[in-house]
Amino acid sequence: xxxxxxxxxxxxxxxxxxxxxxxxxxxxxxxxxxxxxxxxxxxxxxxxxxxxxxxxxxxxxxxxxxxxxxxxxxxxxxxxxxxxxxxxxxxxxxxxxxxxxxxxxxxxxxxxxxxxxxxxxxxxxxxxxxxxxxxxxxxxxxxxxxxxxxxxxxxxxxxxxxxxxxxxxxxxxxxxxxxxxxxxxxxxxxxxxxxxxxxxxxxxxxxxxxxxxxxxxxxxxxxxxxxxxxxxxxxxxxxxxxxxxxxxxxxxxxxxxxxxxxxxxxxxxxxxxxxxxxxxxxxxxxxxxxxxxxxxxxxxxxxxxxxxxxxxxxxxxxxxxxxxxxxxxxxxxxxxxxxxxxxxxxxxxxxxxxxxxxxxxxxxxxxxxxxxxxxxxxxxxxxxxxxxxxxxxxxxxxxxxxxxxxxxxxxxxxxxxxxxxxx
Numbered sequence: 001x002x003x004x005x006x007x008x009x010x011x012x013x014x015x016x017x018x019x020x021x022x023x024x025x026x027x028x029x030x031x032x033x034x035x036x037x038x039x040x041x042x043x044x045x046x047x048x049x050x051x052x053x054x055x056x057x058x059x060x061x062x063x064x065x066x067x068x069x070x071x072x073x074x075x076x077x078x079x080x081x082x083x084x085x086x087x088x089x090x091x092x093x094x095x096x097x098x099x100x101x102x103x104x105x106x107x108x109x110x111x112x113x114x115x116x117x118x119x120x121x122x123x124x125x126x127x128x129x130x131x132x133x134x135x136x137x138x139x140x141x142x143x144x145x146x147x148x149x150x151x152x153x154x155x156x157x158x159x160x161x162x163x164x165x166x167x168x169x170x171x172x173x174x175x176x177x178x179x180x181x182x183x184x185x186x187x188x189x190x191x192x193x194x195x196x197x198x199x200x201x202x203x204x205x206x207x208x209x210x211x212x213x214x215x216x217x218x219x220x221x222x223x224x225x226x227x228x229x230x231x232x233x234x235x236x237x238x239x240x241x242x243x244x245x246x247x248x249x250x251x252x253x254x255x256x257x258x259x260x261x262x263x264x265x266x267x268x269x270x271x272x273x274x275x276x277x278x279x280x281x282x283x284x285x286x287x288x289x290x291x292x293x294x295x296x297x298x299x300x301x302x303x304x305x306x307x308x309x310x311x312x313x314x315x316x317x318x319x320x321x322x323x324x325x326x327x328x329x330x331x332x333x334x335x336x337x338x339x340x341x342x343x344x345x346x347x348x349x350x351x352x353x354x355x356x357x358x359x360x361x362x363x364x365x366x367x368x369x370x371x372x373x374x375x376x377x378x379x380x381x382x383x384x385x386x387x388x389x390x391x392x393x394x395x396x397x398x399x400x401x402x403x404x405x406x407x408x409x410x411x412x413x414x415x416x417x418x419x420x421x422x423x
Contacts, residue, residue, distance in 0.1 A: 011074070012181035015188035016130055018073040019122040022191065025070070026119020029063055033115050060107030061098070063114060064199045075192050079200035110198045118191065125187040129180030136173030140166045240280055247273040289331070297327045301352060304335050308350070309342040310367070315353040320415030322361055329387050330363060330411060333395075336384055337365045337407050345369025345405060361411045371403035384409075 006012070036059065061083075068079045084101050086093040098104045136154060143152035143166045151161045160166045250273055254266040292300035298316050305312035321327070334352065341350050347369030354363035373381065381397065388395045391411055399405040 006185070007178055007181055012184055014073050015181075015184040016126065018070060018188045018192070019126045019184065021070055021073075022122040023119050023126060025063075025066060026114050026122065029111055030115040030119070033059070033112070058098075060104065060109070060111040063111040064107035067110070067114070067195050067199060071192055071195060074188050075196070079196055082200070106201075107199055110195075113198070118194075122187075122191065125183065129183035129187070130177075133173050133177035133180045136176060137170050139169040139173065235280065240277065243273060243277045243280060247277055292327060292331050296321050297330055300327075300331050301334050304331070304338060305352060308338045310338075310345075310347055311349050312338065313349070313351045315351070316363070317355055318361075318415060319356065320417050322356075322411070322413050322415055326361060326391060326411045326413045329391055329393070330361065330409065333384050333387060333409055334363065334365065340373070340381075341365075341367045341369065341405075344373070345371075345403075347403075347405075356413075356415055359412060359414060361413050361415075363409045365407040365409075366404060368404050370401075371399045371405050372401040373397060373399035373405055 003009075071079050082103050084097050086097040132155065139152050139154055139160060140163070143150075143160065143163070146152065151159050152166060154160055154169055160169055247270060250266055250270040254263060254270055257263040257266055289300055289303070291303050296318070298318055301316055302314050305314050322330070338350070341347050345367050347367035350365065350367040352363065352365055354361070356362075385395045388409055388411070391413075393409060393411040395410075396408045397406070398408075
């Protein structure tokens with residue numbers, strides 16, 4: 001509205017169309033509510049309460065849907081509905097879902113407000129800002145037709161008897177029409193903002209975006225874990241088997257070769273192939289350990305503890321298998337924490353404990369080292385926290401100077417039996 005070309009643009013007419021359709025829709029909604037209330041009052045004598053519930057579930061939904069479409073007249077940003085999708089097809093699940101969600105009752109409240117208060121406001125604004133100036137502009141026409149060229153009534157209050165006065169009133173009407181265009185724009189903008197606030201509140205939009213972000217993050221985590229497993233499987237079944245075959249071939253060739261430079265070169269090549277095979281196995285173990293896939297988190301944590309340079313006691317009991325993403329994240333958190341203990345803590349002994357209770361998988365890693373762990377010191381704690389937070393988990397660290405250090409990790413998840421998971 002602050003732009004110079006507002007009066008010559010389509011926005012005044014779009015605002016008028018928005019208020020005009022709002023008046024018509026609101027009047028129709030009022031008539032529909034009155035008729036529905038009368039019908040429900042009659043049906044309640046036969047089916048007690050059921051018609052009222054049906055009207056409560058259905059009454060505001062079409063009105064809100066039409067209002068969202070009407071918003072596009074003056075608001076280019078879409079206002080999508082946030083109704084939940086029923087878990088099952090059919091009328092009964094649909095009604096049950098609609099009756100439970102807050103959006104249905106918010107839309108019903110808006111329909112009642114629209115029918116009782118908002119559309120009369122639209123009609124009043126439309127009459128004052130558009131129809132009254134147009135009737136003033138039409139004074140010469142009225143004088144030529146109704147008044148036979150002798151007189152005309154302006155707003156049924158003042159009489160104009162001369163043509164110069166009639167044309168002067170018409171010019172005044174044009175000025176009022178220009179002023180009314182701004183009134184229409186302001187009223188339509190306020191109405192649209194109120195409508196969006198009631199049927200598409202910002203917190204609902206934000207909540208929907210948060211839900212979609214959480215879902216997309218979960219899909220990315222699953223895709224990442226699937227890609228890790230694919231790379232591990234390809235390396236295990238492809239490159240590792242080729243290196244094993246190469247090592248065996250070099251070993252047989254070394255046995256068959258006579259002593260001399262050729263045998264020495266074959267021995268060196270056999271040793272290099274063995275070293276490459278060992279490095280590849282370590283790489284595969286780091287990408288996604290096979291013990292985690294086959295036997296679960298308990299066995300994988302015990303295996304990581306056995307490979308740690310610091311003696312580690314393990315007390316982890318799980319009655320089932322966690323989701324693959326949770327198992328992977330928990331395992332790599334344990335591995336990173338054990339690596340930190342071996343490199344930075346100076347601990348003589350460490351302990352891993354954990355279990356599952358109240359829908360959460362929890363792990364505790366304790367060491368008797370020097371403490372003073374600082375995420376800003378490049379110990380990998382920030383990466384651990386990021387890995388845990390992706391799955392809505394929590395990480396807590398207690399590491400005073402002088403020790404001991406306690407790292408606690410929690411993941412919200414449910415466990416399943418191995419048979420159910422494999423099925």
